[in-house]
Amino acid sequence: MSTDIEDLLREGMDRFTADLRAPAGLTCQIARRRRRRLALRSLTGAATALSAAAVALAVVAVPSSPRAGIDLTADVVRHVNSALTAADPGDIAQMTVTTSSAATYGGTTAVTTAEEWSYGDQWRSVTYSSPGHPLYDEGSSTSSALSVYTLVNYRTQTWTRQSGLGRPAAPLPLPASGKTVLHGCGPAVAAAPLLFRYGLPGMGLPASTLPSTVARSLRTAVSCGTLTVAGRERVDGVEAIKLTSRPDSFISETIWVSPSTYLPVRVVVRSAPGSPVIQQTADITWLPPTAANVARLAVPIPAGFRHVSFPEIAAPTFKQIPAALLPLPRGFCLMPAVSACHGVAFAYGRPPLPLGGFR
Amino acid sequence: MAADRSTAELERFLAERADHLLRTAVLLAGNREAGEDLLQTAVERLLRRWGRIDGDPEGYVRRTLCNLAIDGYRRAGRWRQKERLLRTELRQPQDATGDVDLRDALVRLLLQLPARQRTVLVLRYWEQLTDAEAAAVLGCSEGTVKSSGSRGLARLRELADGWTDTAAMSGRNGKRS
Numbered sequence: 001m002s003t004d005i006e007d008l009l010r011e012g013m014d015r016f017t018a019d020l021r022a023p024a025g026l027t028c029q030i031a032r033r034r035r036r037r038l039a040l041r042s043l044t045g046a047a048t049a050l051s052a053a054a055v056a057l058a059v060v061a062v063p064s065s066p067r068a069g070i071d072l073t074a075d076v077v078r079h080v081n082s083a084l085t086a087a088d089p090g091d092i093a094q095m096t097v098t099t100s101s102a103a104t105y106g107g108t109t110a111v112t113t114a115e116e117w118s119y120g121d122q123w124r125s126v127t128y129s130s131p132g133h134p135l136y137d138e139g140s141s142t143s144s145a146l147s148v149y150t151l152v153n154y155r156t157q158t159w160t161r162q163s164g165l166g167r168p169a170a171p172l173p174l175p176a177s178g179k180t181v182l183h184g185c186g187p188a189v190a191a192a193p194l195l196f197r198y199g200l201p202g203m204g205l206p207a208s209t210l211p212s213t214v215a216r217s218l219r220t221a222v223s224c225g226t227l228t229v230a231g232r233e234r235v236d237g238v239e240a241i242k243l244t245s246r247p248d249s250f251i252s253e254t255i256w257v258s259p260s261t262y263l264p265v266r267v268v269v270r271s272a273p274g275s276p277v278i279q280q281t282a283d284i285t286w287l288p289p290t291a292a293n294v295a296r297l298a299v300p301i302p303a304g305f306r307h308v309s310f311p312e313i314a315a316p317t318f319k320q321i322p323a324a325l326l327p328l329p330r331g332f333c334l335m336p337a338v339s340a341c342h343g344v345a346f347a348y349g350r351p352p353l354p355l356g357g358f359r
Numbered sequence: 360m361a362a363d364r365s366t367a368e369l370e371r372f373l374a375e376r377a378d379h380l381l382r383t384a385v386l387l388a389g390n391r392e393a394g395e396d397l398l399q400t401a402v403e404r405l406l407r408r409w410g411r412i413d414g415d416p417e418g419y420v421r422r423t424l425c426n427l428a429i430d431g432y433r434r435a436g437r438w439r440q441k442e443r444l445l446r447t448e449l450r451q452p453q454d455a456t457g458d459v460d461l462r463d464a465l466v467r468l469l470l471q472l473p474a475r476q477r478t479v480l481v482l483r484y485w486e487q488l489t490d491a492e493a494a495a496v497l498g499c500s501e502g503t504v505k506s507s508g509s510r511g512l513a514r515l516r517e518l519a520d521g522w523t524d525t526a527a528m529s530g531r532n533g534k535r536s
Contacts, residue, residue: 091410
């Protein structure tokens with residue numbers, strides 16, 4: 001009877017479930033169910049499970065908002081935080097950064113674009129000129145704790161490879177001074193939007209725009225209460241949750257996160273009124289670490305390009321850094337969370353380069 | 360936005376496979392309501408990880424369903440309550456009207472099995488996975504799958520003892536309830 005039992009069981013399972021159809025709009029149902037659960041949790045006081053940082057945000061960022069708004073912000077922030085924690089460095093992030101800069105450099109608007117990828121300690125960055133031609137392509141791969149930096153200069157048609165260079169910038173160092181501590185959120189200084197590219201991270205300048213660095217700074221920003229939910233908007237035709245910096249921030253920062261993954265899909269940073277007008281838009285794509293995606297981290301050497309020594313390529317490449325990508329003048333505050341940020345605007349471990357110093 | 364493109368892919372995946380996954384969930388959970396609940400929880404987890412899943416999303420959902428079914432019943436002890444209720448129902452195997460098919464009875468008997476044995480049988484005979492594939496889903500050894508499946512089938516036979524061979528054969532010959 002054993003075979004009979006198996007066959008009968010198989011047929012029985014088929015019959016038992018034959019009429020079942022998954023409800024239409026399953027994902028919508030799930031979203032509704034989640035909202036109901038969160039609402040219930042909020043009502044029953046289970047919201048105490050929210051992180052202290054999220055609570056701080058609720059108190060600090062939107063003191064006059066209705067209760068529902070506070071819960072919404074805290075919940076979104078918590079999810080964004082955990083999504084970023086899970087994604088970095090487990091996923092490859094690809095980021096396209098467009099920088100518009102005006103007034104600072106003679107009133108003209110310069111637009112540059114960079115494409116960046118990062119995955120763990122590996123990264124790659126391609127910088128394009130305004131017409132869209134690659135200026136330089138650089139990246140760092142790591143094996144056995146040794147990083148190998150590759151730089152290709154498209155203008156001079158040269159390339160170099162150097163061991164021991166190209167480590168991405170470490171997470172932002174926290175200032176020793178307690179002046180920047182915001183309502184108990186120590187690393188508030190690190191919550192600065194770090195889209196501003198300082199150029200050529202492999203050459204010793206902070207890799208401020210690498211996706212992994214941005215993910216870290218955003219994680220800190222959401223934990224430190226510098227952002228609050230401002231509804232939903234469509235980004236490239238797809239609905240996204242919008243988070244904005246506080247109105248009294250020195251610069252305006254807006255982040256859109258995917259409601260399904262809670263990972264940022266777009267970040268826009270704009271200087272405060274009265275400051276040099278700089279706006280950066282970063283579109284972020286989170287990619288699984290498949291072989292094809294990992295291959296994007298490799299810097300290709302175009303055929304016919306000449307191999308040169310590192311010093312030989314360094315100077316001409318530095319000269320090519322577009323003005324908009326150079327460090328900002330001292331006093332331009334990048335930290336919306338910190339009101340008295342003068343003097344720590346460049347507390348990123350390296351002093352700022354003099355404006356135009358390499359031009 | 361890859362994440363959002365992925366959402367469209369997720370919708371497509373669910374449109375194609377949600378019916379089958381719901382049937383699996385119902386078999387694991389024992390009834391439609393619990394099955395839908397199980398599937399929603401599994402898909403919610405899928406949603407959270409969608410952008411990062413490299414490979415077969417159905418495999419991920421199936422694995423999640425199985426783990427939820429085993430862990431959930433183990434933790435909540437709900438299975439014990441259900442088992443008692445089902446035993447009450449099935450204590451009279453000789454259906455008075457004679458129109459209960461052994462197939463249906465076997466499925467109800469299946470729901471009396473411990474969660475792991477039930478899950479193994481669902482994977483083997485509903486999902487039609489091999490022992491090795493079922494072991495991969497459950498994160499255990501092939502030997503564990505074989506022994507759980509064997510114990511589950513043995514228990515089904517034991518529970519089905521109340522059903523006469525006549526009833527079984529009449530069911531096999533096409534009599535439907």
